[in-house]
Amino acid sequence: MLINQDFAQSEPKSPVKRRLELVGNANQSVEKQNQPSDFNQAVKLLQETIVKIDGAYAPATIRAYRADFTDFIHFCGDRNANGLPAQPHLVVQYIAGLTDSGRSSASIRRALCGLSAIHRLNRFDDPTKDPDVTLEMRRMHRKLGRLSRQAGSINADTLERLLLATDDSIRGIRDRALLLVAYDTLCRRSELVSLQVKDIKINIKNGIETSSILLRKSKTDQDSTGKWLHLSQRAHLALVEWVKELPEGQEYLIAGIDRGGRISLSSLGSGQVNRVYKRIARNAGLDELVIEGISGHSMRVGAAQDLLNSGASLPIIMQRGRWSKSDTVMRYVEHIDIS
Secondary structure, three states: OOOOOOOOOOOOOOHHHHOOOOHHHHHHHHHHHOOOHHHHHHHHHHHHHHHHHEOOEOHHHHHHHHHHHHHHHHHHHOOOOOOOOOOHHHHHHHHHHHHHOOOOHHHHHHHHHHHHHHHHHOOOOOHHHOHHHHHHHHHHHHHHOOOOOOOOOOOHHHHHHHHHOOOOOHHHHHHHHHHHHHHHHOOOHHHHHHOEHHHEEEEEEOOEEEEEEEEOOEOOEOOOOOEEEEOOHHHHHHHHHHHOOOOOOOOEOOEEEOOOOOEEEEEOOHHHHHHHHHHHHHHOOOOHHHHHOOOOOHHHHHHHHHHHHOOOOHHHHHHHHOOOOHHHHHHHHHOOOOO
């Protein structure tokens, strides 16, 4: 039983996500409902593909491919058609359905990317390259637009308000460490929850103690070269306070906490980071419209904007945030909504 918001939900929030079943669960439903053989074969091929690409793609990418393609297989199954390989006219219908379902254009592009990748990985003809699919994507973009909503920023001023809203409970100690480490390191949410206790290094310079954390792998470091992330003294003190509370043998730094104050041995889920931010923001009395815009990247956005306002150059901001494209950085620091 899930007993705290720090841990994963048993049910996804949106109606769209509720339709996205894990392949393992889909396989169980196949046996119960005695689905057609094409459905079974498509599910089996998808399972084999997910196993094959494990380790070659980021876990978040694999989850997205699995969820989106499982949804597509069920869509095709409802029409007594094969989802893998799929015919272009089915992809056209699928895009039209997603367009009317309330999903964003970025989400639909992601789904189409997954359909394309799974077909290519199985050496099937890519139905997403069909002219009719291209036309349907143009219709989708004309209806929904190409812009994606930028995450709201948590800059230095907002950060101070959030810190004041934390208390001295075990959760408050964890939250302060999370906020300050996230702001200082500009970590993506997946990077934050991957940080490990053993990778903390204490530094002493001129009698002042600070710390650094080794980021073992990031989106722009596919070869796991690693990068040391340096913390301010305030973030260091918050981190030390939190580490003292961790149980012996704790591997991951950012861990979940249940209602009884027990610290989980596993890492906090990356999808929980924004919920922690929003909970603290509500305790701080932030406007609900501001809270609605907060995401797992909000600390990263705010820190990048503060760097720009302090006079940091674009290359420095790119280096600090581990960005590989300058236009992506400009989206963050200038609130330009580009896809």
